[in-house]
Amino acid sequence: MSDPAWFTSAVVYQIYPRSFADSNGDGIGDLGGILEHVDHLAELGVDVVWLSPIYRSPQADNGYDISDYFDIDPLFGTLEQLDELIAALHARGIELVMDLVVNHTSDEHPWFVESAAGKDSPKRDWYVWRDGRDPSSAPGEPGQEPNNWGSFFSGSAWQFDEASGQYYLHLFDRKQPDLNWENEDVREAVYSMMRWWLDRGVDGFRMDVINFISKEQSFADAPPVPGERYVNAFQLFANGPRIHEFLAEMHERVFAGREGKHLTVGEMPGVTTEEAILYTDPARGEVDMVFQFEHVSIDQGPTSKWDWIGLDRLALKRSLHRWQTALAQQGWNSLYWDNHDQPRAVSRFGDDDPAYWEQSAKALATILHGMRGTPYVYQGEELGMTNYPFRSADDHRDVEAVNHWKRVLEEGLDQEAALTGMSKVGRDNARTPVQWDASPQAGFTTGEPWLPVNPNRSWLNAVSQVGKPGSVFEHYRALIALRHEHPVFATGDFTGVMENDPEIWAYVRTLDRQRLLVVANCSRAPRELELGDGWAGARLLLGSVEGRADVLRPGSITLAGWESRVYLLD
Numbered sequence: 001m002s003d004p005a006w007f008t009s010a011v012v013y014q015i016y017p018r019s020f021a022d023s024n025g026d027g028i029g030d031l032g033g034i035l036e037h038v039d040h041l042a043e044l045g046v047d048v049v050w051l052s053p054i055y056r057s058p059q060a061d062n063g064y065d066i067s068d069y070f071d072i073d074p075l076f077g078t079l080e081q082l083d084e085l086i087a088a089l090h091a092r093g094i095e096l097v098m099d100l101v102v103n104h105t106s107d108e109h110p111w112f113v114e115s116a117a118g119k120d121s122p123k124r125d126w127y128v129w130r131d132g133r134d135p136s137s138a139p140g141e142p143g144q145e146p147n148n149w150g151s152f153f154s155g156s157a158w159q160f161d162e163a164s165g166q167y168y169l170h171l172f173d174r175k176q177p178d179l180n181w182e183n184e185d186v187r188e189a190v191y192s193m194m195r196w197w198l199d200r201g202v203d204g205f206r207m208d209v210i211n212f213i214s215k216e217q218s219f220a221d222a223p224p225v226p227g228e229r230y231v232n233a234f235q236l237f238a239n240g241p242r243i244h245e246f247l248a249e250m251h252e253r254v255f256a257g258r259e260g261k262h263l264t265v266g267e268m269p270g271v272t273t274e275e276a277i278l279y280t281d282p283a284r285g286e287v288d289m290v291f292q293f294e295h296v297s298i299d300q301g302p303t304s305k306w307d308w309i310g311l312d313r314l315a316l317k318r319s320l321h322r323w324q325t326a327l328a329q330q331g332w333n334s335l336y337w338d339n340h341d342q343p344r345a346v347s348r349f350g351d352d353d354p355a356y357w358e359q360s361a362k363a364l365a366t367i368l369h370g371m372r373g374t375p376y377v378y379q380g381e382e383l384g385m386t387n388y389p390f391r392s393a394d395d396h397r398d399v400e401a402v403n404h405w406k407r408v409l410e411e412g413l414d415q416e417a418a419l420t421g422m423s424k425v426g427r428d429n430a431r432t433p434v435q436w437d438a439s440p441q442a443g444f445t446t447g448e449p450w451l452p453v454n455p456n457r458s459w460l461n462a463v464s465q466v467g468k469p470g471s472v473f474e475h476y477r478a479l480i481a482l483r484h485e486h487p488v489f490a491t492g493d494f495t496g497v498m499e500n501d502p503e504i505w506a507y508v509r510t511l512d513r514q515r516l517l518v519v520a521n522c523s524r525a526p527r528e529l530e531l532g533d534g535w536a537g538a539r540l541l542l543g544s545v546e547g548r549a550d551v552l553r554p555g556s557i558t559l560a561g562w563e564s565r566v567y568l569l570d
């Protein structure tokens with residue numbers, strides 16, 4: 001077998017610039033703020049930084065609505081500062097990956113402005129324009145949309161345009177019109193933009209909802225859902241007919257013949273293990289790895305993401321183990337607990353009660369970083385940051401939550417359930433400022449932060465953890481170092497252990513003569529475990545509780561509540 005790819009032993013850190021660090025006191029994080037904290041990233045030991053979008057944008061979806069792909073939004077800084085950041089990261093051996101948002105642009109992007117100028121516009125076909133169902137009767141009325149597709153951000157996925165009498169497609173906000181990837185000029189414009197960024201020194205891309213770019217061209221209605229006017233038409237736009245062709249073409253036109261290390265990760269809601277294998281097969285030349293969504297959908301009911309049904313930990317474990325096993329021979333996965341779209345890991349999958357917070361944050365880190373795949377750390381996760389204590393609907397800024405609440409009020413839906421959903425899975429949980437220190441604005445800004453700081457910054461912050469033995473940060477640092485040091489973390493085979501135990505999360509990784517045992521107690525009560533004599537003599541590589549024996553003796557072990565350990569036998 002050829003040498004494993006470099007990214008199999010790499011760890012990626014995600015920065016959501018708006019919430020990372022503010023350098024000029026306007027309350028919004030920026031490139032200057034990131035530049036002030038590059039040593040935090042170097043100390044943690046990550047290999048790659050992924051920056052959420054910093055391009056020019058009206059900020060309808062915090063930058064996921066881009067109006068100029070070739071410039072930095074003044075809110076975040078300048079191109080010169082980005083060059084500075086690339087240099088500062090490269091000097092520390094860290095690569096920089098940019099967010100690539102090309103399923104849609106902003107409606108303020110010149111391409112869309114031109115496209116919307118009229119039916120004869122040369123760029124009309126760059127977006128998806130359609131007539132209403134019945135152009136002879138009241139155009140623009142609800143129900144007249146070209147089909148029943150719903151937007152991820154509530155309501156129809158079609159926006160009526162008075163001037164031309166047609167509708168344009170937007171799978172997300174109405175300010176995020178979908179590009180028409182069937183059009184070759186659109187594709188070439190995207191590829192040349194990607195080349196421009198690579199030439200400037202960036203090392204790759206995280207591709208936003210990239211498995212949505214090839215739509216089923218019939219634009220037929222999705223199967224109706226009783227009681228819903230607009231439905232999620234997933235099967236008609238995800239993993240569509242030409243998706244593999246487009247990704248292979250992109251890879252060929254953008255990356256072919258380029259020297260150096262590059263990284264591409266496709267964000268792919270709804271991707272299956274079978275498809276993930278195809279997307280990441282090196283021989284096909286599409287993307288290096290995918291973000292899949294199965295494990296972050298387990299606490300969601302069938303109707304929508306807001307339908308929070310609580311966590312079934314066994315289902316969570318089975319899902320992640322299934323991905324481990326399915327991609328054992330072929331395919332490469334990303335490993336993540338949270339990101340800017342998901343609630344905080346420790347609140348969702350761990351136990352954020354102050355008594356268990358620290359151990360459970362470390363347990364989650366241990367479980368994820370011991371697996372096969374490329375681990376991602378979302379800003380603040382390395383400190384064990386928690387969900388925000390939302391009190392009312394007004395506390396939410398995110399367009400997804402704001403639109404949802406509007407709909408709840410308009411349609412008289414259950415407000416209590418909506419508020420619970422919003423506080424449990426709302427995206428602003430992940431978007432409160434990074435807690436650098438214990439001061440009132442947590443060292444994030446000298447001004448008024450755009451989203452309030454979590455009050456637990458008084459005890460949960462970087463200053464109290466960096467360099468402090470036993471802290472969540474030091475635990476993450478140790479896990480990242482272990483992946484760099486022992487190839488078994490990167491490419492070892494995976495075997496689940498005690499798979500039907502809802503509390504113990506354990507598995508074994510094997511590479512040649514090396515055997516790695518990862519074990520965590522996902523409950524508050526201590527648990528006694530029989531590991532079997534085969535593990536006698538194993539070395540404790542990392543534990544979450546100080547003072548445990550360095551070497552395993554025959555017999556049982558007892559894990560305290562939420563304790564986790566990693567043992568190596570070689």
Ligand code: TEU
Nearest residue numbers: 061064101152172208209269305341400
């Ligand atoms: O998200 C894609 C996506 O499908 C979801 O994770 C989305 O955030 C939403 O919660 C679905 O209910 C990507 C970006 O990560 C997200 O921030 C953007 O809002 C979205 O695409 C549109 O660009």
Ligand code: CA
Nearest residue numbers: 022024028030
């Ligand atoms: Ca700022």
